[in-house]
Amino acid sequence: MTSTATRPRGARARAAIAAKTLRTDRWWLAPLITVIGLGSWVTYATVRVFMHKWYWVDDYHYLTPFYSPCVTEACVPEAAHFGRFLPGWWIIPDAAMTLPFLLLFRLTCYYYRKAYYRSFWLSPPACAVPDGHKSYSGETRFPLLGQNLHRYAFYAAAIISLINTWDAILAFHSPDGFGFGLGNVILLGNVIMLWAYTISCHSCRHIIGGRLKHFSKNPLRYRAWTGVSWLNVRHMQLAWITLGTLALTDFYVMALAAGWFSDLRFIN
Template sequence: MAGTGVFSPGRAKIDARTLRRDRWWLEPALIFGLLFTFVVYSSVRAFWDTNYYNEDTSLLSPFYSPCLADACVEGSTHLGTPVGDWWALSPALLILILPLGFRMTCYYYRKAYYRSFWFSPPACAVAEPHKKYSGETRFPLIFQNAHRWFFWLTLPYPILLAYDAYDSVHHDGDWGVSLGSAILLFNALLLLAYSLSCHSCRHIMGGRLNHFSKHPIRYWGWVQVSKLNGKHMQLAMVSLVVVGLTDLYVLLTASGAFTDPRIG
């Protein structure tokens, strides 16, 4: 509401936007560049609808996995085509909506893009330009409360990506390891670590318990998730970069830019 925060009548009137002398703008600027680059790249790849599957080594881009429509490239439909032929757009659009929703509603990403894109606020002890504040109680930000549901919906996603890595190792019935299969597996493990480090996951493991001593299994899980939770910011950003680079690797090998090195 108006008149709250740094604009409230009781606050000191300071002409300077902030008294900080450090480069407080550097972090939000870097995050803006990273997120903007990923949004542009992933959008182009989602609508490109080509070079997302390498038939030579069975590499499937994480942007298109699982590929569920009849329009998918032959060999890329590891789980079949339950969507059928009614979906006329890129198959990636059926998949990316869930990871996008999970990251958009993630507590860390909310902080990141609120500061970098909306300057709300751009940094600690730096006044934001907005004169009104309603939090996440109104449309559209009220949908941020759906984060826990996105967590459950995307939890199987790293497992499916790990299966893609296995499928590339067991290519055409022959066993062999390629650089691409290692990249697919690394990407799946990073996404799993990011999901398990989620604040919602930590609350699911240890929330609503009055006595940890009566729930030793949940307590153990809560401890392990808490360790990951301390690295949630790093896992969020690294997993974002790696999933984009994984798609880029599949794109380059599928287009014939170079051959995916394989042993076996």
């Protein structure tokens, strides 16, 4: 029996379309912007991490998050709040205890997975556009099996956010006593955004209320789950905002440490 015999009476054969997609809009623009944005940020962050300088402002105790906590022997003693116990080799980042976990948290983030799958891997680049690969196996093979580590990376990211919060608090206590300047505003704003991004994570939302069967019996957790759910809807925006606040904070501290300009002080 031929395929024409199985079609309903009056139905037409499917059109033979040579084009890969019928979309006429600029569907390629979003993946392109993502490649430029993520690529630029990764380049900047990599250069800064391995510069090994201009990360600490002794006058105001400003420490860039790219070097927190500073734990190598190359760290300035005043910036090493948790000790210096790793070799000061160039190849080892000064924040080697936290950067791998932050990278893992971002790489396995549900939004970032969508972003770099579509932009760097073209898998697929957009809705109604064919995948750039001949076969598709999902996340069932190495190295994508590591995406399941996201729930564990969340705990590490929460601890690192606590460390960044501690750095922001210490920055209010300079050698001359309590002080408050533009750098404090930037550090504090970055910490707030990092917390918002971290707790808006899908794993955090599941931890708070994912296993509850009766919200009415757990009113406090329900309130927390509602708040996290509100943030979770904005997880994509927070993912990009925190990339911006991290780069801004690092650049501002670097500029002060390099002597390019002075901090705008409000108190002391």
